[in-house]
Amino acid sequence: MSARWRRNPLGWIGIGLLTMILAMAVGANWLAPYDPARLTGKPFEPPSPAHWLGTNDIGQDILSELIFGARVSLLIGVLSALIAIGIGTTVGLLAGFYRGALDALLMRLVDVMLIIPVFPLMVLLAAYLGQSLWNLVVVIGILGWARPARIIRSQVLSLTERDYVLAARAIGARNARIVWRHVLPGVLSLALAQFVLAASSAILTEAGLSFLGLGDPTQKSWGSMLYYAQARNAFLSGAWLWWVLPPGLMIAASVLGFALSGFALEDSLNPHLRAR
Amino acid sequence: MLRFLASKFTQYALVLFIGITINFALPRAMPGDPIVLLAGEEAMRLSREQRLALLAEYDLDQPLLVQYVRYWQKLAQGDLGYSYVKRRPIAEMIAERLPWTLLLTGASLVLATLIGVALGALAAWKRGGRRDLGLLGLLIFLDSLPSFWVGMMLIALFAVRVPLFPAFGAVTPWAKLMGWDYVVDVARHLVLPLATLTIVSVPNIFLTTRYAMLSVLGQDFITVARAKGVKEQWVLFRHALRNALLPVATVFTLGLGFAFGGATVIETVFSYPGIGRLIFEAMSGRDYPVVQAAFLMITITVIAANILADLLYPLLDPRVRREGSAL
Numbered sequence: 001m002s003a004r005w006r007r008n009p010l011g012w013i014g015i016g017l018l019t020m021i022l023a024m025a026v027g028a029n030w031l032a033p034y035d036p037a038r039l040t041g042k043p044f045e046p047p048s049p050a051h052w053l054g055t056n057d058i059g060q061d062i063l064s065e066l067i068f069g070a071r072v073s074l075l076i077g078v079l080s081a082l083i084a085i086g087i088g089t090t091v092g093l094l095a096g097f098y099r100g101a102l103d104a105l106l107m108r109l110v111d112v113m114l115i116i117p118v119f120p121l122m123v124l125l126a127a128y129l130g131q132s133l134w135n136l137v138v139v140i141g142i143l144g145w146a147r148p149a150r151i152i153r154s155q156v157l158s159l160t161e162r163d164y165v166l167a168a169r170a171i172g173a174r175n176a177r178i179v180w181r182h183v184l185p186g187v188l189s190l191a192l193a194q195f196v197l198a199a200s201s202a203i204l205t206e207a208g209l210s211f212l213g214l215g216d217p218t219q220k221s222w223g224s225m226l227y228y229a230q231a232r233n234a235f236l237s238g239a240w241l242w243w244v245l246p247p248g249l250m251i252a253a254s255v256l257g258f259a260l261s262g263f264a265l266e267d268s269l270n271p272h273l274r275a276r
Numbered sequence: 277m278l279r280f281l282a283s284k285f286t287q288y289a290l291v292l293f294i295g296i297t298i299n300f301a302l303p304r305a306m307p308g309d310p311i312v313l314l315a316g317e318e319a320m321r322l323s324r325e326q327r328l329a330l331l332a333e334y335d336l337d338q339p340l341l342v343q344y345v346r347y348w349q350k351l352a353q354g355d356l357g358y359s360y361v362k363r364r365p366i367a368e369m370i371a372e373r374l375p376w377t378l379l380l381t382g383a384s385l386v387l388a389t390l391i392g393v394a395l396g397a398l399a400a401w402k403r404g405g406r407r408d409l410g411l412l413g414l415l416i417f418l419d420s421l422p423s424f425w426v427g428m429m430l431i432a433l434f435a436v437r438v439p440l441f442p443a444f445g446a447v448t449p450w451a452k453l454m455g456w457d458y459v460v461d462v463a464r465h466l467v468l469p470l471a472t473l474t475i476v477s478v479p480n481i482f483l484t485t486r487y488a489m490l491s492v493l494g495q496d497f498i499t500v501a502r503a504k505g506v507k508e509q510w511v512l513f514r515h516a517l518r519n520a521l522l523p524v525a526t527v528f529t530l531g532l533g534f535a536f537g538g539a540t541v542i543e544t545v546f547s548y549p550g551i552g553r554l555i556f557e558a559m560s561g562r563d564y565p566v567v568q569a570a571f572l573m574i575t576i577t578v579i580a581a582n583i584l585a586d587l588l589y590p591l592l593d594p595r596v597r598r599e600g601s602a603l
Contacts, residue, residue: 108290114530115291117578119537120555120571121298127559127567128306128313200420207422208541212556226425230545236443240432248425255420 011264017257021250025070032064036220044239053242056225057232065225066246072221073254076136077203083141084202085195088148089187095149096156097179107153113146119208126214133216136209140202148194152187159186193265200258207251222247277590284586288579295575299568300347310336313564316360356572361563369554369566370573376446377543377550378577379462381535383470388477389528395478396485396524397517403490411482419479423538427472427545434468441467444547469546473538477531484527488520521592529585536574 024031033052034040041055048054053062095106122139129135159165160183168178209215210223211230220228225247229235234243303313311319311327314334322330328337335343350357356366399411435443442448446465453461492498493516501511540552547553551570558566 108287111287112291112294115287115533115578115582116295117533117536117571117574119533120540120574123540123555123559124298124302124567124571127564128302204420204422208424208537211422211424211541212544212559214559223422226422226428230424230428235428235432236436240428240436244425244428244432248422248429251422251425252417252420256417259416259420 008264008267010260011268014257014260014262014264017253018261021070021074021254021257024067025074028068028071032061032067034061034064036060036064036068037218046238047242053246054239056243057228062225062243062246065220066222066250069220069222069225069247069250070254072133072216072219073203073206073223073251076133076140076206076221077199077254077258079137080140080144080202080206081195081199083137084144084198085148085191086145087142088145088194088198089152089191091145091149092152092187093156093179093183096153097160097175097183099157103153107150110146110150113143118143119205122205122209123212123214126209131214131216133219136206136215140205140209144198144202144205148191148198151194152191155187155190156183159183189265189269193262193269196258196262196265200255200262203251203258204255222251281586284582288582291575291579295572296348296351299572300344302568303564304340304343310334314357316561316563318360356569357565359558359563359566361558361561362566366566366569370551370569373549373551373554373570374573374577376548377536377539377552380466380469380473380543380548380550381539383466384473384477384539385528385532385535387470388474389481389524391474392478392481393485393517393521393524396482397489397512397520399482400486400489400493400516400520401512403493408486412486415479415482418475419483421476423472423476424541424545426475427469427542430468430472431545441465443468446549465548469542469548472542472545473535476538477535480527480531480534481524485520485524488523489516492516492519525585525589525592529582532578532581532585536578540574 037060039059040061041051041059043055043057043059045051045055045059051061051063053066056062056065091106091110095103122143125139125143126135129139165178165182168182173181206215206221207223207226210221211227213227213231215221215224215227217224226244229239229243229247234240303310306313309319311330311334315330319327319330331337335346338346354367356370358364359366359369362369395411395415399408402408431443434440442465447453447458447461448465451461498511498515501515502508506515536552539550540555542548543550543552544556551573555567555570558564558570
């Protein structure tokens with residue numbers, strides 16, 4: 001696995017992008033020129049030496065918003081992906097290990113989740129729950145587990161056919177022990193790859209929800225920045241260049257960072273995807 | 277074929293059932309007064325009699341099970357409720373908006389599929405070649421862009437800096453255009469939203485087609501066809517693509533929900549008067565019943581589109597056509 005990983009340039013680009021954004025999030029206090037919540041200029045200022053990316057509609061520094069936005073976007077992306085993969089792995093393990101009626105039931109549910117228009121459903125839930133960071137995490141997390149569950153289930157199905165699992169059964173190990181000791185370790189690396197991919201799509205989803213005004217007004221993510229830019233028609237003036245372009249590129253960079261790392265991980269784990 | 281359709285239809289019935297049940301449960305399970313959630317904030321200022329009348333209107337004075345049955349009965353009669361914010365029946369508001377969403381999403385699905393399949397086949401032709409890697413890189417990049425941001429950038433570039441297309445709405449307001457002029461006007465307004473939705477939908481189709489083509493191209497019958505001296509284009513499009521389209525069809529149906537979700541955000545950017553824009557407006561006005569009805573309508577539309585795709589699927593896959601086959 002590691003040799004393949006090292007040879008994959010896309011994976012390294014992904015890691016590079018993620019490192020950059022993580023550094024931004026961790027070092028936001030030192031990197032940002034201002035407190036993004038404070039009014040440090042006049043509204044709608046164009047870029048100047050004092051405000052490299054100008055100011056927003058109420059006079060906050062856009063560059064500082066952008067840097068602190070990394071925290072909010074990353075936090076929501078990673079936490080909701082954790083929830084999604086937690087549920088997905090549990091469902092995949094239960095369905096793949098116990099099979100039968102439970103499997104049929106859970107996979108039916110997965111099918112439903114894959115057909116139902118999830119984004120409008122998230123909008124509906126978030127609208128009812130109200131604007132908060134944690135609500136977004138929960139909403140994105142509990143609706144994003146279907147695809148990982150299906151992938152992990154098929155891995156579990158093949159693992160339970162392996163000799164060492166049969167051997168554990170033969171010596172009378174309890175189900176819980178077999179799952180915990182023999183099956184779970186076999187799906188962990190797959191779950192990790194799925195987690196990275198889920199974080200990638202969660203960041204994109206969060207941006208969409210925040211853009212519709214469902215984000216936390218006190219903790220602005222890149223999506224919320226674009227919500228305000230849209231509400232003030234920033235893209236109709238020159239402000240699109242410093243107010244609209246940068247947050248979009250940051251979203252793309254983090255989505256891409258997770259996606260490329262995830263592809264590389266998946267590729268190094270799955271021999272079917274390898275070049276012949 | 278029949279078994280295939282029967283199992284699909286059970287699945288759709290389940291989706292519909294769950295969608296409607298979520299809609300029923302949400303305003304009743306949320307903390308706070310359900311009447312405020314259903315009838316808007318004005319409900320707090322109603323007199324006692326008016327309040328009771330409103331409770332009766334939503335059957336909120338009945339046991340939960342009765343409420344649930346009555347809810348289904350109303351839906352079956354096409355009654356989606358009443359918007360107290362807009363003072364109109366919600367079904368009427370949806371009927372006004374739905375055609376625009378269908379136009380935008382339908383056009384984009386067709387366009388994105390054509391472009392995605394063509395590019396995917398081209399990329400897979402010479403795996404690892406310059407064209408393959410270039411396309412792969414470009415489409416993975418496009419896949420990472422937020423749809424609404426693509427829309428905002430297109431407006432900034434092609435409606436403001438170079439004013440080629442209108443940035444807002446679906447028709448020119450108050451122009452009262454007729455006949456051909458109206459069609460042209462609608463088409464011009466459609467260009468930017470359609471381009472946005474297509475740009476964000478192509479990558480998925482592209483990646484699936486490319487991957488499916490690569491696995492088909494490695495199979496023996498392709499080698500045989502090539503060995504027989506069949507022309508390369510013929511091998512690619514007639515032998516390989518024909519088989520690679522099966523997984524693409526699956527992704528296409530899975531992409532339906534995505535397309536309608538994408539439309540929600542994109543319509544907001546372009547003030548395009550579809551269901552998505554309706555959701556946004558209703559959310560800003562805290563008009564929850566409208567958001568719910570819109571979600572339900574999108575669910576029903578996605579199911580309808582899925583059924584359509586299922587009926588067309590046998591055209592692609594002759595194995596499904598055979599009665600009683602393993603599918």
